[in-house]
Amino acid sequence: MLLYQFQKGTNPRRVIIYLNEKGIDVPRYELDYAGGEHKSREYLAINPGGRAPTLLTDEGVPITDSAAIVEYLEALYPGTPMIGTDVVSRSKVRSLERLGTDLVVRSQLWLWNVTQSFPAKEPSPSLEVADKLFGYVTEILDVLEMTTADNEFLAGNTPTIADCTVFSIFQTCRERFDLAFGADHPCLDAWYKNFRQRPSADY
Template sequence: MLLYQFRMGTNPRRVIIYMAEKGIDVPRYELDYHGGEHRSPEYLRINPAGRAPALVTDGGVAITESGAIVEYLEELHPHHSMIGTDPLSRAKVRALERVGNDLCVRCQAWLWNLTDAFAAKEPDPSRPLADKVYRYVEELLDILEASIGEARFLAGGYEPTIADCTTFAIFQTARERFDQPLGKTHHKLDRWYRDFRRRPSADY
């Protein structure tokens, strides 16, 4: 098994954080994004989308979406479940993880237009468009703020779930890579982020 990653990327980070929380050790290969290795013919044969992550199983099958990779690993390692232990808790975790995934998508569009770091995705960044997109980002932040309440983790309980891994990854990208105050005015989420950031899994 081999995980192709770009450790600074949001989607790879949700897998990396999950594996660290779960205690799963998978061999990894760091793609040279700056050198364009993720667009090389060799890597495109593994992941035609040309992005990280991609997990090649022991049987040689490539799994190319971060959410699918996490669920695949969770099925291989069901102990200390991070998706839930019964139908209701699994539904709650998956619902929140999907909100976190939507947040990733909206934040990426926001960051593409807020910075000039994504020329391949957005060669003509637009601050007015970034501001407009951020309104849709805040819509999801409001949902997560209401959901977490005073709990330590997004789905409640005493242990993180895949919802935390997904959502934390985009918070970390915005705050640490691009110095953007994502969620700073959502005080419960801000507290959650600062607490999660102290976990060993959150280290770059």
């Protein structure tokens, strides 16, 4: 098994944080994004989308979606479950994780326009577009704020895959781009600061 990653990337982060929380040791290969290795012929043969992460299983099967990688590993390593322990809790965690995935997608579109850091994705960033997009981001932050109000973690009192997903985009915005992402949502702000103290969250 081998995980192709870009350590600072949002989607790889959700897998990396999950692995750290679970204590799973998977061999890793750090892609040289600056050098364009993720677009190399060799890597495209493994992941035609040219993105990270990719998990190459022991059978040689590439899994090219971060959420699918996490669920695959959760099935392989069911101890200390992070996807729920019964049908109700699993449904809750998956709902929050999918909401978190939507947050990642919307926030990445926003980042492409609010920064100058993604010329390959958005060659003409627009603050007007960014402002509109952030309204869609805020819709999800508002829902998560209500969900987190009485919990230490997003789905309750233990970390789940939902925390890994949502934390990854918070960390990208706050640490890579110094943006006050979620600062207007006090419960999420407290949740982020609490989770950031966990060893799993370190770069």
